[in-house]
Amino acid sequence: MSASAITIAGLEKHYGDVRAVDGLDLEIHRGEVFALLGPNGAGKSTTVEILEGFRKRTAGEVSVLGVDPHHSPKGWRANVGVMLQTTSARSALTARESLLHASRYYPHPRDVDETLAAVGLTEKASAKPQTLSGGQRRRLDVALAVIGSPELVFLDEPTTGFDPEARRQFWRLIEGLRGDGTTIVLTTHYLDEADYLADRIGIIAAGRLVALDTPAGLRAQATDARISWVEDGERHLVETPTPTAFLRDLLARTTGEISRLEVVHPSLEDVYLQLSGDAADAAAAASAPATDREAGA
Amino acid sequence: MTTTTATAPSWVSMTTNRLAVEVKEFIRSREQMIFIFAFPMLFLLLFGSVFGGAVLEPTSVTFAQYFMPGMIATGIINTGFQSLAMSIAIDRDEDVLKRIHATPLPATSFFAAKIAQVLFVSIIQIAILIALGVALYDVTLPTDVGRWWTFTWVFLLGTAASTTLGIAMSSLLRNAKAGSAIVTPIVLVLQFTSGVFLVFTQIPTFLQIFASFFPLRWLAQGMRSVFLPEEFAMAEASGSWDHGLIAINLGIWVVVGLFLAVRTFRWTRHDDN
Numbered sequence: 116m117s118a119s120a121i122t123i124a125g126l127e128k129h130y131g132d133v134r135a136v137d138g139l140d141l142e143i144h145r146g147e148v149f150a151l152l153g154p155n156g157a158g159k160s161t162t163v164e165i166l167e168g169f170r171k172r173t174a175g176e177v178s179v180l181g182v183d184p185h186h187s188p189k190g191w192r193a194n195v196g197v198m199l200q201t202t203s204a205r206s207a208l209t210a211r212e213s214l215l216h217a218s219r220y221y222p223h224p225r226d227v228d229e230t231l232a233a234v235g236l237t238e239k240a241s242a243k244p245q246t247l248s249g250g251q252r253r254r255l256d257v258a259l260a261v262i263g264s265p266e267l268v269f270l271d272e273p274t275t276g277f278d279p280e281a282r283r284q285f286w287r288l289i290e291g292l293r294g295d296g297t298t299i300v301l302t303t304h305y306l307d308e309a310d311y312l313a314d315r316i317g318i319i320a321a322g323r324l325v326a327l328d329t330p331a332g333l334r335a336q337a338t339d340a341r342i343s344w345v346e347d348g349e350r351h352l353v354e355t356p357t358p359t360a361f362l363r364d365l366l367a368r369t370t371g372e373i374s375r376l377e378v379v380h381p382s383l384e385d386v387y388l389q390l391s392g393d394a395a396d397a398a399a400a401a402s403a404p405a406t407d408r409e410a411g412a
Numbered sequence: 413m414t415t416t417t418a419t420a421p422s423w424v425s426m427t428t429n430r431l432a433v434e435v436k437e438f439i440r441s442r443e444q445m446i447f448i449f450a451f452p453m454l455f456l457l458l459f460g461s462v463f464g465g466a467v468l469e470p471t472s473v474t475f476a477q478y479f480m481p482g483m484i485a486t487g488i489i490n491t492g493f494q495s496l497a498m499s500i501a502i503d504r505d506e507d508v509l510k511r512i513h514a515t516p517l518p519a520t521s522f523f524a525a526k527i528a529q530v531l532f533v534s535i536i537q538i539a540i541l542i543a544l545g546v547a548l549y550d551v552t553l554p555t556d557v558g559r560w561w562t563f564t565w566v567f568l569l570g571t572a573a574s575t576t577l578g579i580a581m582s583s584l585l586r587n588a589k590a591g592s593a594i595v596t597p598i599v600l601v602l603q604f605t606s607g608v609f610l611v612f613t614q615i616p617t618f619l620q621i622f623a624s625f626f627p628l629r630w631l632a633q634g635m636r637s638v639f640l641p642e643e644f645a646m647a648e649a650s651g652s653w654d655h656g657l658i659a660i661n662l663g664i665w666v667v668v669g670l671f672l673a674v675r676t677f678r679w680t681r682h683d684d685n
Contacts, residue, residue: 169510169680190420190516197514204506207440208433219429220515222420263516 119178120145120267120298121166126175128161128322135161137322139175145266148289148299150313152306154391158322159302160200163271166300167197180267193221196265200272202252204244210255211240214262221263233291234258235284250281257285261292268292270301274308286311306384320391330383337381337389345374426517430525431532438533448495449537452487455609456480456541460549468611473644476549480541481635482608485570486599487537489628492530492574493581494599498591500526500582504681505589513679523579530575534567551639559638562655566634569662573627576669583676602628607636613649620649630661 121143128136136158143149153159164170165177168184177183182191206213211231218224231237234254244252253273260268270289274282282305289312292299303309309316310330318326318333326333340358344351344365355361358378365373421429438444456479463475503509512522545551554560585591603609605623612620612629623629636644637653645653 167514169513170685189518192514192516193420195514197511199507199510199514201507204503204508207437212436216429216433217515219421220426220517259511 118145119143120147120180121300122176122178123162123166124176126162126165126177127173128158128165128170129173134322136165136172139319139322139324141317141324141327143298143300145298146293146296147314148293148301148312150309150316151300151302151319152304152309152316152387152391153302153319157319157391159319160271162319163269163300163302167195167269193263194266196260196263196268198256198260198268198270198273202249202256206244209241209243210236210247210258213244213255214258217259218262223264225262225264227262230258230262233288249276250278253277254281254285257288261297264295265297267298267300270299272302272304274303274305282308306382306387310383318387318390325393326386326390333386334381334383337386339381341379341381342377343379344376350375420516423518423521427521427524427528430517430521431528434525434529435532438529444495444499448490449533451490452483452537452541453544455486456483456544457548460545465550468647471641471644471647473640474549474551476545477551477640478611478636479608480545480549480551481639482606482632483541484538485606485628485632485635486603486608487541488534488567488570488631489574489599489602491534491537492571493578494595496526496530496575496578497581497585497595498588500579501585501588501591504582504678505587507681509679510681510684526579527571527575530571534571538567554638562634563638566631566638566658566662569659569666570627570631570634573631573662573665573669576666576673577627580669580672580676583672583678586682602626605629607632613647624661627662627665630658634658634662 119142121141123139123141126136126139127134135156139158139162151159151162161170165172166179166184168179168187171185177185179187180191180194182188184191208216211227214227214230218227228237228240231240234257236251236254236258239247239251242251244255247255253276257270257273260270274285277285286308289299289301299312301309301312313330315327315329316333317324326336328336338356339354340356342353342355342358342361342365346369353361362378456476459479460476463479466475467473468475468478500509542551542553546553554563581595585594602623605615605619606612606626606629607615607623608628612623612632620629633648633654636648637655637658645651648654
């Protein structure tokens, strides 16, 4: 068995002239929690849907649990759990019935009531999806994605619309899955979520991978700390890789209390915004000459 | 980690499980129950009340006895074609099909369960229709085995044609919300021209010819050959029950429907590729 749950090489997906995914290379290891981050339209969901076997790719090689998801053999689906980005529709079945029926498609399903409890829906077991709140429906979706005890789970923006408490509860659920050795691939807009859950984070922008590292590694990419203070009624802001040296100078040339003095180290969000912003600018710059050429032709 | 195939659920158990979901969804859906399931019964009661025991001259057949097979035929079309086309289109639109596709359920299980659900609902529907007809309008039932054999093959061919065409139709309904507005008129026109709401031989010849290109006319005629006396065959368009033509026409539609259903079916929305 290969150590990789997923390998992606030179993946491309075009919609007409638009390159939603534009030469993506990535390897996701077995047993890791991998977060795919990126702005809307960066190609996250397109990539995930290709991995799930729902979309055809334009070019490149993809292997998920050792097989091409577009030509997946019988039995492959039993090892892959999928939580779609769209929330489950109305149904005549209760939450518990949905899970019970879904569990019967799998060779080694999880216990239905334990799974309901794990997603915090025990009290809503006999409710139909349309009577659940948005967050509760998403938790039912998670339960449906993991009911078959898959080796690999895809979670596409799983916590969108959750309140903070529901998000924490969801994080504990994911930690529990990680403990079972499940490989988890999640896409998210929330940096704190990726920071907290993921072993590694891939940042995707304009269809390309622009960063791939551990959360700590990504944070370390930003070297400049920000020092801000108010002097003579005016706010000052300095970005420097050597904040201590700067502070020493600042303290030496001032007397008394420095108003509103702050030293801030960049958050993961700052790194993310910088990386995805740079990539978007680069993509815009790359497409601009092409337009000129067309106009000139 | 590795999955042993020995414990994987069998095709039959997965199909049965899916059928249970289908039946629960159908029975618990009020719209389906009223507009699909009860529709032919409402019309049987309506026609029964309007025409009562009036007789179709020059035969001794009552209107109720004539409309009974028509309602059975239209019930099969409603359940197999109309209901299936709309429900699959909605399920595709709401990503329900995509969710099913994400599970290990084989496509063949999915379709087998759909067909089994249509058969199950149709049989109950027909049983209630017959019971209503017998209890309220003195409809008489055939007693010989030959006629029930005719009923069986006409029912199965009609259901197969409706179901495959219903699945194919669902792919044409790109906007599921418009589904009802597209499918209902199609079914209504066929019902009026195929001898369901009106006596077939009393409508203009060009409409009879039009209806002959579609399955409902043949399905209704096949059902009449089960429930109407032998001498009524003389009152049919060609002066005969035309069992051969019925089998050929329904059979062609089964093949056409199957071909279109398999070629056009997709799990995901049309804009989702």
